[in-house]
Amino acid sequence: MVNDPAVAPFVPTSSPAQRVLIVEDLEDTRSSLQELLQMSLKLEVDTADDGAVALTLLRQRPYSLVITDLRMPKLGGMKLIEAIQSERIPVTVIVTTGHGSIKDAVEALRMGAYDFLTKPPDPQHLCLLVQRALRERALQDEVTALRRQLGERHTFQNVLSRSPKMHDVFELISHIADTNSTVIIRGETGSGKEQVARAIHQASSAHRMGPFVAVNCGALNENLLESELFGHEKGSYTGADRKRIGRFELAHQGTLFLDEIGDVPMSMQIKLLRVLQERRFERVGGTEPIDVDVRVIAATHQDMEKLVKDGKFREDLYYRLNVVRIDLPPLRERPEDIPVLVGHFCEKFARPGQKPATVSTEAMAVLTKCAWPGNVRQLENAIERACVTARDGVIRVKDLPGDVGHRPEGHKHPFQVDLTRKLPEQLAELVAAFEKRYITRALRKTRGHVGKCARITGLSRRSITDKISQYKIDKKEFKAEE
Secondary structure (H helix, E strand, O other): OOOHHHHHOOOOOOOOEEEEEEEEOOHHHHHHHHHHHHHHHHEEEEEEEHHHHHHHHHOOOOOOOOEEOOOOOOOOOOHHHHHHHHHOOOEEEEEEEOOHHHHHHHHHHHHHHOOOEEEEOOOOHHHHHHHHHHHHHHHHHHHHHHHHHHHHEEEOOEEOOOOOOHHHHHHHHHHHHOOOOOOOEEEOOOOOOOHHHHHHHHHOOOOOOOOOOEEHHOOHHHHHHHOOOEEEEEEEOOOOOEEEHHHHHHOOOOOEEEOHHHOOOOHHHHHHHHHHHEEOOOOOOOOOEEEEEEEEEEEEEHHHHHHHHHOOHHHHHHHHHHHEEEOOOHHOOOOHHHHHHHHHEEEEEEEEOOOOOOOOOOHHHHHOOOOOHHHHHHHHHHHEEEEEEEEEEEOHHHHHOOOOOOOOOOOOOHHHOOOOOOOHHHHHHHHHHHHHHHHHHHHHHHHOOOHHHHHHOOOHHHHHHHHHHHHOOOOOOHHHHO
């Protein structure tokens, strides 16, 4: 068993994810590496004689670490790394190579390999490197699992939010899911009213098996709206050359979403009131009554009480619609949702076969400070544009639209890197933030001593030095505290 004070003892785990795959075409080398890791570190080790076999195994079962030769018949190490990256297989890769192929090893590191060893590898160095790689892999897997759990916790019927105000909305939706109560959703344009209406429909799926049917009442004149909602019989008016089924019929045993209900003409309001009261109507030009079982959800960005007061909306219809009222907060009142939504939109607008774009800290700070007068819709459009213009898969401030300004004074919500508040696609940034804090604390504890810092973190001196440079950590400030 390897014993080195610079590395904390590795505790083998029974988890199936803590498994190593050795990819080597030479049988003697393959067997000796397998035996070394099994005996020294008590690891479960599988082997493959080329990259093609290894890729098949990686697709079939989880591995934490792959140790692969670079030059092999059929599928070499470089192609294997490329496939692992393109398929996003969550595994760490260490490459082995001959003394004359260091250039290839460096290229493998550029492609995403964790580290490399020259052949024949020193047994003790190999074990230390495997220990460190597995420890860091375990950290990444834990963060990924945590992000997945948090993502699920912040999702309700496909509506993403971690805002307490939105969680109150989610709770209300849960309470009304198994009822037939009419709902009115109030909120600014672009705040996600239709998405919430769909969430209500999905939450009611066990109770209401019909479809979700949406109508934008503000986009149709009175005659078209009546035909759209109730349908018409053939020959009921000029141009009605066939019978048309209306939206109420189509939504039978499901949900009818009436968007912009405040724009419905007064004459149509009377007909809507009758349907809501009697659950019965006739098609335009027809005489046969049609019974429907429909839950109606209305939505508006207007002040309905003012419309009623001004005589532009029937009071009796308003109260019929206003059985359950949901007030949807604008995006500026729930800035904690912005990183969640940004991550979702980055994934949505990722190009086929490519990873979703990530957002730089500076760009995220601008996004969270923006007032977003167009709400979620404006944010979605901004991220779509940024995904198109971003280079190297990173959205920077210059990639954001010009109308993405700063939040008015007194409404500042600066972005902070927070381990509990980022999505899985931002894992690299999340781990980097964790590493910087961890190493900073270790340096503070050791008063800037790199060797001591390496011992307590389990990393090599070279790794500590590289990360100090990467994260621009000033060791002098820790020495000053001595």
